[in-house]
Amino acid sequence: xxxxxxxxxxxxxxxxxxxxxxxxxxxxxxxxxxxxxxxxxxxxxxxxxxxxxxxxxxxxxxxxxxxxxxxxxxxxxxxxxxxxxxxxxxxxxxxxxxxxxxxxxxxxxxxxxxxxxxxxxxxxxxxxxxxxxxxxxxxxxxxxxxxxxxxxxxxxxxxxxxxxxxxxxxxxxxxxxxxxxxxxxxxxxxxxxxxxxxxxxxxxxxxxxxxxxxxxxxxxxxxxxxxxxxxxxxxxxxxxxxxxxxxxxxxxxxxxxxxxxxxxxxxxxx
Numbered sequence: 001x002x003x004x005x006x007x008x009x010x011x012x013x014x015x016x017x018x019x020x021x022x023x024x025x026x027x028x029x030x031x032x033x034x035x036x037x038x039x040x041x042x043x044x045x046x047x048x049x050x051x052x053x054x055x056x057x058x059x060x061x062x063x064x065x066x067x068x069x070x071x072x073x074x075x076x077x078x079x080x081x082x083x084x085x086x087x088x089x090x091x092x093x094x095x096x097x098x099x100x101x102x103x104x105x106x107x108x109x110x111x112x113x114x115x116x117x118x119x120x121x122x123x124x125x126x127x128x129x130x131x132x133x134x135x136x137x138x139x140x141x142x143x144x145x146x147x148x149x150x151x152x153x154x155x156x157x158x159x160x161x162x163x164x165x166x167x168x169x170x171x172x173x174x175x176x177x178x179x180x181x182x183x184x185x186x187x188x189x190x191x192x193x194x195x196x197x198x199x200x201x202x203x204x205x206x207x208x209x210x211x212x213x214x215x216x217x218x219x220x221x222x223x224x225x226x227x228x229x230x231x232x233x234x235x236x237x238x239x240x241x242x243x244x245x246x247x248x249x250x251x252x253x254x255x256x257x258x259x260x261x262x263x264x265x266x267x268x269x270x
Contacts (some may be wrong), residue, residue, distance in 0.1 A: 024245075026185075029065075030238040035159070038234055039160055052235035062240065064215065065222040069201060070247070072218055076138050076200040081254075083143045088151025089118020089177050093163060103152075106145050122209060132212040142205070147192050154188035155181055160262055219244050 022060045029043040031052050037045040055060050091103055121140050122131075130136030158181055166176045182189065204220040211217055217225075226233040 014172050027238055031235065035235055052239040054239055055233075056239045056243075057238045060226075061241075062221070062222070065217055066243075068216060068243075069219040072134060072137060072203075072207075073197050073200040074132070076141060077100075078146045078198050079138060080147055081189065081192060084147030085151045085182060085189070086177065087148045088144065088153075089155055089181055091148065091152045092155035093160070093181070093267065099219060104230065106148060110149075118206070118209065125210065129203045129208060132152045134211075134216070136210045137207055141200075144196065145194065145260045150188055150192055151185065154185040158184050166233045187258045190255045194251060194255045194258075197251055201244075201248055225242070 026043060029041075029045075032050070033041065033045045034047060034049050034051060036176065074251040091099065105229065125131060125136040125140065128136070130139065158219070162180060162184075163176055166180050171179070204219060204224075205219070206223055207218050208224075211221065218238070223237055223244070226237045
């Protein structure tokens, strides 16, 4: 009975995995189709071709768009990681007047849809003269409320006695944060880096509003330009979309242990 239950569980998991991978397989198949076969076969065509990938690198400045996305994603992750962890450290290990109210207000802002703040944020960036710049793209998202909450919860588990001992040894407050607290919550750092990178890499609406020059376009914006009013390059779009997934997959494989450990931190006590 137990063996039958295990086999049934394995079969169910295999079916779920196959269902999960179906869109990715379809994307791979579509990127290998010739334009005339794109709508003729559901999955792989009998005549696979790499023409879409060749056209992607010869007709479009694809590597430039990838470099733009890598720069924006990495810069955004570093900025968010620094400010979010610093604010989380303050909320977790300092006592000051209004701390509880600030925490509640901070969490309440998570209920506000990002689309509501687009217009006032754009006006602010416009008045600062940062339209069509990477600074205008990164400054509004420099602080992640979600990241602050994650780091606050993780840093609550850091022993206060360790911080007191560091102060006795002559460490400054920033040294305590950078050299003691941040290494202690390294799994949460890995989890947040992956979450923040995915958010920056896949961001479309705000870059579409802020960036006007084609040489500054990130990858999601560049891919949408392949489907226009008078021309539809679906094969190149599928090839570009497939390649755009690879950096996120590589980062997840590199940080998967920290990601799981960071998300489960604090789930078990004792």
